Amino acid sequence: MRRAIATVCLSGTLSEKIEAIAAAQFNGVEIFENDLLSFNGTPAEARRMIEGLGLETITFQPFRDFEGMPEPQRSKVFARAERKFDVMEELGCDLLMVCSNVSPDSLGGIERAAADFHELGERAAKRGMRVAFEALSWGRHIHDYRDAWEVVRRANHPAVGLVLDSFHVLARGTDLSAIRSIPADRIFLVQMADAPKLDMDYLSWSRHYRCFPGQGDLPIDDFMLALNATGFDGLLSLEIFNDRFRAGSARSVAVDGHRSLIVTLDELRRRTGAASPDLPALRPKAACSGVEFVEFAVDERGAVDLERTLSGLGFRKAGIHRSKAVTRWRQGDINIVVNADKEGFAHSFNITHGTSVCALALRVDDAPGTVERAVTLLDQPFQQPVGPGEMNIPAVRGLGGSLLYFVDHKTGLDRLWDVDFQSAEGDDFTGAGLNSVDHVSQSMHYDEMLTWLLFYTSLLDVRKTPVQTVIDPGGVVQSQAIETQDGSLRLILNASQSQRTLSSRFLSDLFGSGVQHIALATGNILATVERLKANGIDLLPIPENYYDDLEVRTDLSVEDVERLRASNILYDKEGAAEYFQAYTRTMEGGFFFEIVERRSYQGYGAVNAPIRLASQTHLTSVTAPPEL
Numbered sequence: 025m026r027r028a029i030a031t032v033c034l035s036g037t038l039s040e041k042i043e044a045i046a047a048a049q050f051n052g053v054e055i056f057e058n059d060l061l062s063f064n065g066t067p068a069e070a071r072r073m074i075e076g077l078g079l080e081t082i083t084f085q086p087f088r089d090f091e092g093m094p095e096p097q098r099s100k101v102f103a104r105a106e107r108k109f110d111v112m113e114e115l116g117c118d119l120l121m122v123c124s125n126v127s128p129d130s131l132g133g134i135e136r137a138a139a140d141f142h143e144l145g146e147r148a149a150k151r152g153m154r155v156a157f158e159a160l161s162w163g164r165h166i167h168d169y170r171d172a173w174e175v176v177r178r179a180n181h182p183a184v185g186l187v188l189d190s191f192h193v194l195a196r197g198t199d200l201s202a203i204r205s206i207p208a209d210r211i212f213l214v215q216m217a218d219a220p221k222l223d224m225d226y227l228s229w230s231r232h233y234r235c236f237p238g239q240g241d242l243p244i245d246d247f248m249l250a251l252n253a254t255g256f257d258g259l260l261s262l263e264i265f266n267d268r269f270r271a272g273s274a275r276s277v278a279v280d281g282h283r284s285l286i287v288t289l290d291e292l293r294r295r296t297g298a299a300s301p302d303l304p305a306l307r308p309k310a311a312c313s314g315v316e317f318v319e320f321a322v323d324e325r326g327a328v329d330l331e332r333t334l335s336g337l338g339f340r341k342a343g344i345h346r347s348k349a350v351t352r353w354r355q356g357d358i359n360i361v362v363n364a365d366k367e368g369f370a371h372s373f374n375i376t377h378g379t380s381v382c383a384l385a386l387r388v389d390d391a392p393g394t395v396e397r398a399v400t401l402l403d404q405p406f407q408q409p410v411g412p413g414e415m416n417i418p419a420v421r422g423l424g425g426s427l428l429y430f431v432d433h434k435t436g437l438d439r440l441w442d443v444d445f446q447s448a449e450g451d452d453f454t455g456a457g458l459n460s461v462d463h464v465s466q467s468m469h470y471d472e473m474l475t476w477l478l479f480y481t482s483l484l485d486v487r488k489t490p491v492q493t494v495i496d497p498g499g500v501v502q503s504q505a506i507e508t509q510d511g512s513l514r515l516i517l518n519a520s521q522s523q524r525t526l527s528s529r530f531l532s533d534l535f536g537s538g539v540q541h542i543a544l545a546t547g548n549i550l551a552t553v554e555r556l557k558a559n560g561i562d563l564l565p566i567p568e569n570y571y572d573d574l575e576v577r578t579d580l581s582v583e584d585v586e587r588l589r590a591s592n593i594l595y596d597k598e599g600a601a602e603y604f605q606a607y608t609r610t611m612e613g614g615f616f617f618e619i620v621e622r623r624s625y626q627g628y629g630a631v632n633a634p635i636r637l638a639s640q641t642h643l644t645s646v647t648a649p650p651e652l
């Protein structure tokens with residue numbers, strides 16, 4: 025299938041859009057009429073630019089309010105179509121996409137619409153062109169692909185074909201089985217779009233919330249299966265109207281689009297064996313079993329501060345890098361790498377961002393295979409020189425220019441601590457009972473949230489949870505989790521449109537998107553918190569009112585609540601499952617640690633998030649709360 029994208033998906037001018045589309049290695053482009061109307065050049069000049077970058081204009085659209093018009097409008101729409109054919113001739117495009125009529129003046133009737141299309145087909149054919157008909161889900165008379173197909177079938181003209189747009193089909197929940205009996209050569213164009221589940225009118229949903237396949241909740245794979253049953257092998261084009269995409273970087277959104285198509289086609293290949301000859305088969309999604317290490321980029325002073333906090337949290341220095349100013353801090357199954365080297369990636373990262381997480385390493389089944397998959401998905405691989413005898417850990421660029429490393433047992437990368445580090449001491453320290461990384465929370469710009477969602481879900485064998493809306497004193501934060509089936513890897517993506525949320529302020533403090541907090545799991549939070557307090561770690565204070573409410577909201581005993589209150593521990597319960605959370609105070613730059621204890625609990629304590637955010641805000645706001 026030829027892979028294309030509509031100019032409407034991207035921000036920028038027509039030239040910027042075309043350049044981004046070519047850079048993302050698409051074969052074709054759908055030119056939206058408005059992008060041509062606002063282009064400062066002739067259609068022939070647009071054509072030279074498009075073809076000069078190796079792209080083909082697969083369709084010109086949308087041609088609106090065509091079928092079923094009474095006279096005198098009917099004559100006028102045909103005259104308008106002829107003018108568009110003139111433009112298309114100059115543009116080098118032979119397919120006009122017509123979307124179903126929304127005009128109150130239009131008349132219904134399949135037969136009338138079919139007759140109009142027959143005539144349009146005649147006129148198009150005379151000029152060596154074709155037309156394709158799409159049912160908008162809010163079309164006045166035609167809003168179901170089955171009716172659009174009936175119009176095309178009855179138009180009975182070789183220059184008239186059908187457009188299937190996955191959004192319009194899936195948004196209405198239309199039965200997909202009728203797709204299977206449409207002859208593939210009558211489908212002139214397939215438009216792909218996903219969308220989150222939202223309860224709103226089709227038009228607003230479509231114009232603002234569409235997203236790339238895999239970023240939303242529509243059953244795209246079922247649509248592809250039905251399409252595949254026809255034997256369709258033609259034009260597959262992304263058509264996304266999305267406010268965030270319009271505000272985002274055209275280059276990055278275009279790459280996201282291509283990545284989503286590659287994954288969608290690979291998923292189809294996996295399910296049916298239908299291969300796309302021009303697409304290399306993807307390596308399987310990486311089976312992930314947790315975080316091998318978290319790496320901080322620090323300078324000398326930052327190292328002292330961070331190491332003091334790590335010691336307080338019960339970590340012990342367990343290793344010293346053989347050739348760099350890098351140390352390994354360890355507790356339970358958790359490894360924290362403190363990188364204060366004066367050269368290399370972490371050093372540059374520290375210069376830009378200050379003390380911050382510059383890399384995460386994931387435990388996967390096959391590290392080289394994971395990077396191979398990433399490269400096919402148009403992710404950016406990363407390499408830097410390593411010392412003689414040291415391990416070369418495969419990596420790709422992740423959020424905010426940070427790195428995502430992959431460590432496996434299969435190729436021996438899990439020997440890295442023995443190979444690259446000298447042991448600093450025995451393993452006999454007691455620690456504070458922390459035993460694993462529970463989750464890693466990353467804050468990013470609102471406009472790039474779908475980018476990173478797709479980045480992780482396309483590469484790793486993970487699922488996404490529904491987006492949660494969290495109330496911060498400075499605004500609303502959107503929060504979404506990505507997790508493996510067994511919960512061994514949990515990543516949280518946070519973003520906010522308000523500048524005053526903690527999440528947004530972190531972005532400006534850090535000069536970019538990145539890891540804002542890491543949650544570490546303990547099997548006994550009361551004991552862990554006692555130890556932290558004894559070690560001089562200051563925990564985030566939680567208001568009394570919270571505990572008063574906890575007493576009446578839960579069936580915890582007064583004594584239990586008192587213990588939580590004394591330790592500033594937040595609590596949640598879902599059925600028999602329980603969750604306990606405590607937070608360190610925020611460090612310079614806005615980073616903090618969370619301590620959690622899960623008892624069969626699968627969520628993240630969403631009910632407690634506003635309480636925690638308010639407490640953090642009190643501590644960081646310039647104006648102190650009024651004295652009473």
Ligand SMILES: O=C(O)c1ccc(O)c(O)c1
Nearest residue numbers: 086123158189230231263
């Ligand atoms: O929102 C619209 O008007 C519109 C236009 C063209 C399309 O292909 C489409 O799916 C929607």
Ligand SMILES: [Mg+2]
Nearest residue numbers: 158189215263
């Ligand atoms: Mg469409």
